[in-house]
Amino acid sequence: MWFKLTDVLVSIRGLTVEFKVPRGVLRAVDEVNLDIYRGEVFGLVGESGCGKSVLAHALIKQVDPNGYIKSGKVLFEGKDVFSMSEEELRRFRWKDVAIIFQGAQNALNPVMRVFDHMVDTVLDHEKSSKQNILERSSSLLKTVRLDADRVLKLYPHELSGGMKQRVVSAMSLLLNPKLLILDEPTSSLDVLTQKYFLRLVRDIHEKMAITMLFITHDLGCIAEVADRIAVMYLANIIEIGNVEEIFYDPKHPYTAALIKSIPSTKGSMEEVKPIPGPIPDPVFPPPGCKFHPRCQYAFDKCKKEKPDLIDIGGGRLVACHLFSKSF
Amino acid sequence: MTSALIDVKNVTKIFSISGGIFGKKRSVCAVDNVSFHINEGETVALVGESGCGKSTLGRITLGILQPTSGKILFKGRDIWRLNKSEFKEFRRNAQIIHQNPYDTLNPMKTIYQSLSPPLLHYKIVRNRRECWEKASELLEMVGLVPPSDFLQRYPSRLSGGQMQRIAIARAISVNPNFIVADEAVSMLDASLRIEILDLLLELKRKFNMAYLFITHDFGVARYFAKDGRILVMYLGSIVEEGSTEDVILDPIHPYTKILLECVPIPDPKIARNKGLPRLKSLEIPDLTNIPSGCKFYTRCPYGEDICSNKTPEFKPAGRGRFVACHIFS
Numbered sequence: 133m134w135f136k137l138t139d140v141l142v143s144i145r146g147l148t149v150e151f152k153v154p155r156g157v158l159r160a161v162d163e164v165n166l167d168i169y170r171g172e173v174f175g176l177v178g179e180s181g182c183g184k185s186v187l188a189h190a191l192i193k194q195v196d197p198n199g200y201i202k203s204g205k206v207l208f209e210g211k212d213v214f215s216m217s218e219e220e221l222r223r224f225r226w227k228d229v230a231i232i233f234q235g236a237q238n239a240l241n242p243v244m245r246v247f248d249h250m251v252d253t254v255l256d257h258e259k260s261s262k263q264n265i266l267e268r269s270s271s272l273l274k275t276v277r278l279d280a281d282r283v284l285k286l287y288p289h290e291l292s293g294g295m296k297q298r299v300v301s302a303m304s305l306l307l308n309p310k311l312l313i314l315d316e317p318t319s320s321l322d323v324l325t326q327k328y329f330l331r332l333v334r335d336i337h338e339k340m341a342i343t344m345l346f347i348t349h350d351l352g353c354i355a356e357v358a359d360r361i362a363v364m365y366l367a368n369i370i371e372i373g374n375v376e377e378i379f380y381d382p383k384h385p386y387t388a389a390l391i392k393s394i395p396s397t398k399g400s401m402e403e404v405k406p407i408p409g410p411i412p413d414p415v416f417p418p419p420g421c422k423f424h425p426r427c428q429y430a431f432d433k434c435k436k437e438k439p440d441l442i443d444i445g446g447g448r449l450v451a452c453h454l455f456s457k458s459f
Numbered sequence: 460m461t462s463a464l465i466d467v468k469n470v471t472k473i474f475s476i477s478g479g480i481f482g483k484k485r486s487v488c489a490v491d492n493v494s495f496h497i498n499e500g501e502t503v504a505l506v507g508e509s510g511c512g513k514s515t516l517g518r519i520t521l522g523i524l525q526p527t528s529g530k531i532l533f534k535g536r537d538i539w540r541l542n543k544s545e546f547k548e549f550r551r552n553a554q555i556i557h558q559n560p561y562d563t564l565n566p567m568k569t570i571y572q573s574l575s576p577p578l579l580h581y582k583i584v585r586n587r588r589e590c591w592e593k594a595s596e597l598l599e600m601v602g603l604v605p606p607s608d609f610l611q612r613y614p615s616r617l618s619g620g621q622m623q624r625i626a627i628a629r630a631i632s633v634n635p636n637f638i639v640a641d642e643a644v645s646m647l648d649a650s651l652r653i654e655i656l657d658l659l660l661e662l663k664r665k666f667n668m669a670y671l672f673i674t675h676d677f678g679v680a681r682y683f684a685k686d687g688r689i690l691v692m693y694l695g696s697i698v699e700e701g702s703t704e705d706v707i708l709d710p711i712h713p714y715t716k717i718l719l720e721c722v723p724i725p726d727p728k729i730a731r732n733k734g735l736p737r738l739k740s741l742e743i744p745d746l747t748n749i750p751s752g753c754k755f756y757t758r759c760p761y762g763e764d765i766c767s768n769k770t771p772e773f774k775p776a777g778r779g780r781f782v783a784c785h786i787f788s
Contacts, residue, residue: 179648179649180648292743294742322510322743323721324736327721328741330723349648352725352730353723355725355727356723356727379726390650393653394725397677397707397722405653406650406653406654407654411620411651
């Protein structure tokens with residue numbers, strides 16, 4: 133990494149987000165502590181339902197109607213996001229933080245040309261001239277490897293899925309956000325387009341030195357783009373480390389088991405092993421460590437006490453009793 | 460020489476799409492002159508990206524969809540020439556497991572109510588008591604124990620993984636010898652996939668079933684069909700065929716090569732060192748306006764004149780391998 137891990141851009145402490153569902157209360161994010169450093173690509177990985185999307189949206193104080201932020205703090209460059217006024221929040225979202233979400237390309241307005249989308253996006257947040265917007269959007273479309281002269285005049289239906297995804301990416305960068313959140317950005321793309329998009333993400337990161345939060349369930353994608361990774365399981369962050377540490381030396385049993393359970397086109401098929409047992413009901417999670425029913429290393433303490441996410445040295449954090457001092 | 464269990468002969472399927480009030484009717488060739496066979500007890504993986512026609516082809520092999528031209532032979536007999544009772548027997552023998560377990564099961568019926576109809580329809584059991592026993596046996600076979608916990612439940616009370624096990628139970632309940640698994644694990648969480656794949660493999664060993672395993676995921680195809688064959692499909696055509704390890708470790712067709720290069724690998728050193736493949740274009744041709752000659756020509760980095768003029772033949776390339784390419788064969 134070419135940046136130093138000293139400058140914290142986003143600091144999350146004790147964040148808890150819950151939803152009211154017919155069966156009871158679903159805790160989607162459970163007392164999460166996380167720091168994202170300026171300039172890094174931070175990967176948030178976990179299976180469906182682990183809470184990663186909810187966490188990302190809560191970062192910009194966005195929660196679904198039947199959900200609520202129960203507790204916690206999000207500091208962005210030291211500013212408390214949850215105590216921002218409506219106006220401050222509006223400016224914060226998109227100017228400080230931009231988000232590319234799953235299926236964003238389908239949110240493009242079919243009766244507006246690409247250039248009109250750009251104009252709208254900018255003028256919604258700041259004063260500018262059409263000429264200035266033209267220059268900025270052309271430059272950004274070039275960054276995302278699109279032919280600006282041609283694409284600016286087109287309507288969304290004239291663009292392929294891959295092109296739309298790039299247009300949306302360029303739009304997200306128009307206001308020079310400090311943080312770009314990408315929420316499962318490749319899930320609707322075909323394999324070839326996905327590969328080019330991941331390369332594009334790295335290019336944008338290198339050229340613009342923009343901090344990114346990349347959310348996905350796909351370990352292959354995260355291996356390609358992330359500098360540091362947090363692994364989420366049933367609403368908790370259970371491990372944080374840099375990308376090589378996570379893949380080559382995972383500490384948490386879930387991380388290790390997850391990596392081993394993915395069949396790949398490289399490596400031996402003999403080493404692929406399933407993670408036993410069903411994924412628990414998030415409304416009624418197991419007591420103690422939520423992973424203990426499926427963990428081959430579980431012992432007594434794991435069934436009673438939930439492990440904290442602790443620093444085991446070198447920036448590695450793990451939430452597992454195997455690593456707690458009193459073990 | 461025993462004939463294949465399933466023989467797909469020059470199957471083509473054309474769909475017409477209405478162009479709306481002012482548009483012309485257009486046609487989409489979803490499956491284009493495809494031929495292959497599956498032997499008894501064999502696993503064949505059909506791999507391709509979404510929209511390549513693999514699901515349509517899967518449905519055609521089961522007799523759910525009728526081809527526009529070409530034949531499907533089951534144990535040597537044309538399935539569309541069978542009489543009513545013979546066709547019923549064929550459909551008993553050829554079952555499907557869908558991608559979405561939430562679509563497969565009727566939410567208004569209990570698990571028992573979903574499992575019993577085929578058992579009774581195909582006379583696998585003689586009465587209600589035997590039906591209940593058989594349903595319990597099936598649930599045990601797919602790892603849902605104790606069965607009594609599940610038989611009276613409604614699908615809404617089950618997880619995706621559990622529902623997919625029930626879909627599998629239903630598919631094997633009528634003792635088929637051929638199963639089409641259409642993206643059967645794609646909607647399941649990664650950590651559950653191997654368990655379900657292992658279950659399908661165990662059932663295959665037990666009952667000597669043949670599988671047509673349809674997927675877009677090469678890693679999953681490699682795991683499931685490790686002792687079988689892979690067919691690679693692009694825009695309605697099979698472009699490459701061979702044993703699983705051969706195709707994955709030593710691909711011949713440019714599309715297969717590029718596809719394998721682009722598959723995300725959960726290994727940072729490998730993932731970050733691979734360069735971008737040299738694709739001429741990222742754009743997939745419009746399905747209603749497929750170019751003449753080789754369909755991959757518009758994107759292929761190796762394409763030459765002959766490729767845009769002449770459709771390549773699907774030819775043997777040694778060691779049971781087949782490729783449709785003018786440049787590499």
